[in-house]
Amino acid sequence: MNQIVIPILAVGATRERKRQAPKGRRVDPQALSEVQALLGDMPRRRDLLIECLHLIQDRYRCLSTQHLAALAQELRMAQTEVYEVASFYHHFDIVREGEDSPAALTVRVCDGIACELAGAGELIERLPAILGADVRVLAAPCVGRCEQAPVAVVGQKPIPQARCETVQAAVQAGEVADTPAPGYLDHAGYLQQGGYQLLRQCLSGERDLDSVLAAMESSGLRGLGGAGFPAGRKWRIVRAEAGPRLMAVNIDEGEPGTFKDRVYLETDPHRFLEGMLI
Numbered sequence: 254m255n256q257i258v259i260p261i262l263a264v265g266a267t268r269e270r271k272r273q274a275p276k277g278r279r280v281d282p283q284a285l286s287e288v289q290a291l292l293g294d295m296p297r298r299r300d301l302l303i304e305c306l307h308l309i310q311d312r313y314r315c316l317s318t319q320h321l322a323a324l325a326q327e328l329r330m331a332q333t334e335v336y337e338v339a340s341f342y343h344h345f346d347i348v349r350e351g352e353d354s355p356a357a358l359t360v361r362v363c364d365g366i367a368c369e370l371a372g373a374g375e376l377i378e379r380l381p382a383i384l385g386a387d388v389r390v391l392a393a394p395c396v397g398r399c400e401q402a403p404v405a406v407v408g409q410k411p412i413p414q415a416r417c418e419t420v421q422a423a424v425q426a427g428e429v430a431d432t433p434a435p436g437y438l439d440h441a442g443y444l445q446q447g448g449y450q451l452l453r454q455c456l457s458g459e460r461d462l463d464s465v466l467a468a469m470e471s472s473g474l475r476g477l478g479g480a481g482f483p484a485g486r487k488w489r490i491v492r493a494e495a496g497p498r499l500m501a502v503n504i505d506e507g508e509p510g511t512f513k514d515r516v517y518l519e520t521d522p523h524r525f526l527e528g529m530l531i
């Protein structure tokens with residue numbers, strides 16, 4: 254009788270080969286020196302990944318796969334982790350080998366439901382021909398300005414109630430940077446109004462934690478993420494947990510129709526920061 258023999262590799266040999274093989278893409282020396290020059294003295298910490306990605310995107314208008322691999326090596330992170338973060342945000346442009354860099358200027362037109370209802374489709378259709386080949390026009394998910402629909406963003410400058418003419422005018426005038434919102438309260442102004450005093454009192458012990466929690470609870474403040482959970486109760490529950498406690502502050506308003514965080518952050522950011530620190 255013929256016997257079927259299944260060849261089996263020695264397990265140890267396979268593992269050995271795997272260990273010797275480089276993980277992910279090989280790091281290009283030139284890309285590495287470019288990333289190192291860009292990062293300068295910046296600490297090589299993985300929690301600064303987004304800041305590093307912004308530096309590369311701003312300098313090269315895109316994130317090449319070579320730069321991503323080099324950044325992963327600099328931050329001692331897996332290439333897949335860096336790629337996952339970079340590919341999550343639509344404002345980062347990942348460019349693979351052989352692909353062209355994006356045009357010098359990008360115009361994003363929100364195609365979320367509020368903007369779609371207000372005519373974003375027509376903008377997306379007409380703007381490429383009006384703006385020409387030097388400007389890239391992309392459809393983008395909600396940019397958190399639903400009350401200004403339809404919204405286009407020229408570079409980083411939002412254009413409320415956008416029309417082809419107003420977008421074209423911003424492009425031609427080179428208006429690509431965002432400007433402070435009307436009524437913006439800066440750091441000096443906030444200090445003048447007594448800003449950061451409560452934080453100082455908490456740090457010095459002049460204000461005890463229980464009184465802060467009690468103030469939160471009696472305020473009736475609730476989260477607006479959908480569940481309406483009482484904020485004071487949440488703080489007390491977290492306080493009762495064993496340390497170390499970590500807090501993630503999420504200010505991404507991805508749901509069309511919500512733009513409350515953006516309004517507060519644009520006008521009174523230090524009140525938000527002080528609350529967060531407390």
Ligand code: FES
Nearest residue numbers: 363365368398399
């Ligand atoms: S749907 Fe367009 S800004 Fe929100």
